Amino acid sequence: MTYHLNYDFIWRHFSKLSWGLVLSLELAFVSILIGMAIGLSLALAYTGGRGFVRRAVAGYVEFIRNVPLLLLVYLVFYGVPSVGGFAYDATESFVITLSVYAGATMVEVFRAGLAAVPRGLIDAGKAIGLTGWQRLIWVRLPTMFRIVLPSLSNAFVSLFKDTSLASVIAVPELTYGAQWINTNSFRVIEVWSVVAPMYLVTGYVLLFLLQRLERRFTVH
């Protein structure tokens, strides 16, 4: 059975894809910001905290990292409103889900980053009389951020790809746009042959830009 390629429908409705891509990027961006906030606070709590704090943080991280993102998306979108009595729209729900998901990764990234700050720097801070808090803000955090930049870049690109799951709750990002074109035109090969490269190229561009950013901040 032969199949004739026809991209008309796709070009006519390309805005669904281009705007979908923009939304995907926005979702990823907001989620990583919130995720970093969650991750940093929990990493600090873990590093400075006692037994039960550490276990709680570890519990959160282990739970999120071992459960499929899809299930989490459903849980937050369908499950939570049913016990909470409120409703939110799909996009809000997805951002919450992805932020919590990103947060778990970020805890690990920041925890490892903090541990990687060279002892010598901390000692130098002590030697010039900085207090614990001052050392945290002026020495440890800035150094940690430079160290974790590569991990942050990779996490961001990863999250960008994970936004494709928002399509299952009808958030109009890139994959949803592709599905829409699919159901309305059956031009399956054409649409994926456009959308897959869109993800691929965007990923590379993001990595490239983030690496340029990294170079301005490198540690050594």
Next chain:
Amino acid sequence: MLYAIQSLPFLWKGLLITLEVSALVVFLSLIAGVILGVGIVYGPRWLYWPIRIYSDFLRGIPLLVLIFFIYYALPLIGLNFTNIMSVVVALSAFESAHIIEVVRGAIQSIHRGQNEAAKAIGLRFTQRLLYVIAPQAIRRFLPPWINAVVDTVKGSALVSLVGIVDLTLAIQQVIGRTYVPMPLYILGAIMYFVINYILSSASRVLEARFAYIRE
């Protein structure tokens, strides 16, 4: 709560499907990943770029996109896979790309002097790989590979979107009948968690077992 307990047998069937799909994918992706990984490190020049492109492409697109593409597009070009075959192919290809990178990293982390010493006593290529390189590479290979296995189990949840009744879809269907989403989602999350937690613990044990090889 009662509904949740009553639906357990049905969820159990879904869990079995999840495990079967995952096991099959782990097996296929391991074979493909190791062969291609060894190929990209030790193979002839002309093998490098095809494998590299394969690996970079599959790691650069979302798993969902790959599953949809293979599931919907392949029949159109005449390849009539069953539902399960399509998703297994998609998942295996996706994971194999990650395993190629894990293999590559593990082999390249071994000091080149090891390969030279092996050559110097006259070992042939397959012998060098089997008796010198692989035993050392395994240690670097196992933790990230178990990670990939955990990702496979998590990724298997996506098969629910093309109609395969795995644990995730089973949960959806039970919720559709009983209208109690939260307890069931939590139950499902716990079930996935237990599987993956056992796997990651196995990873820690294996790591410790091979730790006697100090650099």
Next chain:
Amino acid sequence: MGASSSSLVVQIRGLRKSFGVNRVLDGVDLDVRKGEVVVVIGPSGSGKTTLLRCINLLETYDEGSIQVDGVEVGFHDAPGGVRQPRGDRELSHIRADIGMVFQLFNLFPHLTARENVMLGLRKVRGLHVAEAKRIAEQWLTRVGLADKFDSLPSHLSGGQQQRVGIARAVAMDPKVLLLDEITSALDPELVGEVLTVVQELAKDGMTMIVVTHEMTFARDVATRILFMDGGRIQIQGTPREVLSATGHERLKAFLARIEMMHH
């Protein structure tokens, strides 16, 4: 061809090799007879390590010929008189008869001392486990490690590891032993135990080509010393001839630098 001409073990003619634009070996000729201990000295970058590594084809060579026991190491003759690089299987046979000991030891960390020595005996020489074990233990005892058969490399000192490395190489009964700066990575107090082993091997008639910075060792053990610089052998002769270095500027400068390092 064949191992004629009174036990000529290694014969090198017109050896040339470049790494990119860098000409590392620029026309080396060398004959090594059975039982000789040839020591190669020279500044870094002079090509001495590359020379050694070409002999057992850890590096390929561009021009010239290296014959070990009459067999061309890097190439075989194809129809039409063109020479073809040797494949993995052929190299395996050739390398089995050439032993090498490395500067960084390169012991297999996942195998015990005994297993390190046995690996080649079992998989390349095809010996049975019991026979390989016997030979391995015999050689490990010869190098003074009779109580370390079951030790892993990570539990051995540098000197001990290097002696295992030597045992691993000689257990294969090679025609020639290549020693690549085998004491350079050792703490000074461990160097002696390794050099003693090498000296005994030399006394027992092992043919050796040694690259080293240890001048005392060179003087005591070498039957011949080669000074290499700029990819060529500049001077060769008996230890006394070479080390007194009359009339050769670069050699004199090199020896002076070595002297300074040791004081």
